[in-house]
Amino acid sequence: MSRSRRYLDGLFAPLTEELTSHELDVAGRIPAGLDGRYLRTGANPRPDIDPERHHLLAATAMVHGTELGGGRVLSHRNRWITPPPVPPRLTRDLLVPAADGCAGLFTHAGDVFASAEMGVPCRLSPQLETLDLADFGAPLPTGAAPHPRHDPRSGELHLLAYHFEAPYLRHHRIDARGQLIESRDLPLPQPGMVHDFALTAQHLVIFDLPVRFNEDALLDGQPLPYRWEERGAARIGLLPRQGPSTTTRWFAIDPCWVSHVAGAFEVGDRVVVDLIRKPSRFRHDLRGDDDGPGELLRCTLDPRFDFALVEVLDADPQDLPVVDPRLPNSERRWLWTTAQEPDDHGHLPAGRELYRHDLGRGQRATIALPEDFCAGAMTFVPAHPSAPEGKGWLLGYLSHRSDEFGEMIILDATRPEAEPVARIRLPQRMPLGSHGCWLGRP
Numbered sequence: 335m336s337r338s339r340r341y342l343d344g345l346f347a348p349l350t351e352e353l354t355s356h357e358l359d360v361a362g363r364i365p366a367g368l369d370g371r372y373l374r375t376g377a378n379p380r381p382d383i384d385p386e387r388h389h390l391l392a393a394t395a396m397v398h399g400t401e402l403g404g405g406r407v408l409s410h411r412n413r414w415i416t417p418p419p420v421p422p423r424l425t426r427d428l429l430v431p432a433a434d435g436c437a438g439l440f441t442h443a444g445d446v447f448a449s450a451e452m453g454v455p456c457r458l459s460p461q462l463e464t465l466d467l468a469d470f471g472a473p474l475p476t477g478a479a480p481h482p483r484h485d486p487r488s489g490e491l492h493l494l495a496y497h498f499e500a501p502y503l504r505h506h507r508i509d510a511r512g513q514l515i516e517s518r519d520l521p522l523p524q525p526g527m528v529h530d531f532a533l534t535a536q537h538l539v540i541f542d543l544p545v546r547f548n549e550d551a552l553l554d555g556q557p558l559p560y561r562w563e564e565r566g567a568a569r570i571g572l573l574p575r576q577g578p579s580t581t582t583r584w585f586a587i588d589p590c591w592v593s594h595v596a597g598a599f600e601v602g603d604r605v606v607v608d609l610i611r612k613p614s615r616f617r618h619d620l621r622g623d624d625d626g627p628g629e630l631l632r633c634t635l636d637p638r639f640d641f642a643l644v645e646v647l648d649a650d651p652q653d654l655p656v657v658d659p660r661l662p663n664s665e666r667r668w669l670w671t672t673a674q675e676p677d678d679h680g681h682l683p684a685g686r687e688l689y690r691h692d693l694g695r696g697q698r699a700t701i702a703l704p705e706d707f708c709a710g711a712m713t714f715v716p717a718h719p720s721a722p723e724g725k726g727w728l729l730g731y732l733s734h735r736s737d738e739f740g741e742m743i744i745l746d747a748t749r750p751e752a753e754p755v756a757r758i759r760l761p762q763r764m765p766l767g768s769h770g771c772w773l774g775r776p
């Protein structure tokens with residue numbers, strides 16, 4: 335495979351058709367409690383893409399959706415995201431990359447949003463049509479980074495946005511009705527990439543990592559003009575959720591890339607952050623996310639020290655952590671990740687099994703996937719609103735290594751050894767994507 339087609343062939347090969355299906359083969363039994371839509375986005379460039387310009391994290395995107403209800407598959411569809419041009423009133427004339435929607439999906443106030451790495455989120459209809467750009471009632475001057483954080487207690491949505499023009503990092507707080515109620519600048523001293531962050535009951539946890547803005551990459555027209563900075567420093571910042579950001583406490587860590595945060599919580603005056611650490615980003619692979627394996631880490635931020643206390647919870651290659659969405663900001667027992675295993679070309683994004691971590695007991699169980707299938711990010715759906723933590727289902731799409739048909743899989747999250755609860759055969763291939771979400775029926 336030529337280097338320029340690395341993210342256009344094999345498991346990443348884009349689909350060329352939009353389909354809507356209502357009759358799908360199901361093996362197993364779809365739980366009646368799953369009443370809503372599972373959605374997932376990812377890069378899916380149009381056929382006329384110039385391979386030299388393709389970037390896995392800043393590309394024309396396609397969203398896939400499977401509607402479940404009454405123990406049946408009601409529909410499955412896939413649609414390209416077609417964002418309108420970003421109007422200046424949303425961005426205050428800052429140079430903001432396209433709102434491609436390929437990096438993440440989230441729900442808020444009953445709506446679904448597709449997020450870009452550093453663009454304005456797109457609002458999607460339940461039928462996956464692109465409705466408009468999301469300004470949440472006020473301009474988001476630099477859009478938003480892909481991973482927002484919900485606060486289940488207040489119903490608020492917190493967004494970070496990074497940019498290479500000062501201020502380099504912004505924090506937006508959206509109320510439960512979807513209206514922006516506060517924006518503030520955060521103290522990032524130089525422009526860096528910030529893919530994810532954490533929220534606790536009292537604090538925001540941010541990352542200042544050596545993946546820095548690179549002017550040469552910008553002038554070259556690269557959609558994400560950030561590169562690994564050799565000998566650059568890394569640190570974790572802790573600041574109050576509201577009020578002045580000048581009180582940020584910084585905790586040094588070894589240079590790394592934090593790909594995703596599983597969650598964070600407070601224990602007395604300490605803050606514990608569970609996250610996936612990778613050795614670098616945009617150092618070797620400038621078009622995707624393949625700069626080395628991820629490992630599961632626990633970082634404790636103790637005010638007595640100016641460095642983070644780091645414990646490797648699991649050094650085996652993995653990424654894409656999932657927790658019970660009802661407990662994103664408090665201590666929890668269960669955590670699922672997707673194992674990283676090299677594909678036929680030695681690249682790491684493909685996962686042929688999942689891990690269930692019992693953080694309470696320090697144990698890990700492996701969840702096998704059907705033979706020759708690979709998983710990307712999974713989504714956890716509680717069995718019902720008052721179910722105990724971790725009781726529910728894991729949903730996700732599987733990509734087959736050679737078959738022309740993908741699958742959706744539903745797993746009992748409490749039983750890693752069990753056969754899948756259901757396997758839904760999809761009408762066409764399923765390329766590896768980025769992230770998904772669940773939109774329950776209101």
Ligand SMILES: [Fe+2]
Nearest residue numbers: 437480594769
């Ligand atoms: Fe992500």
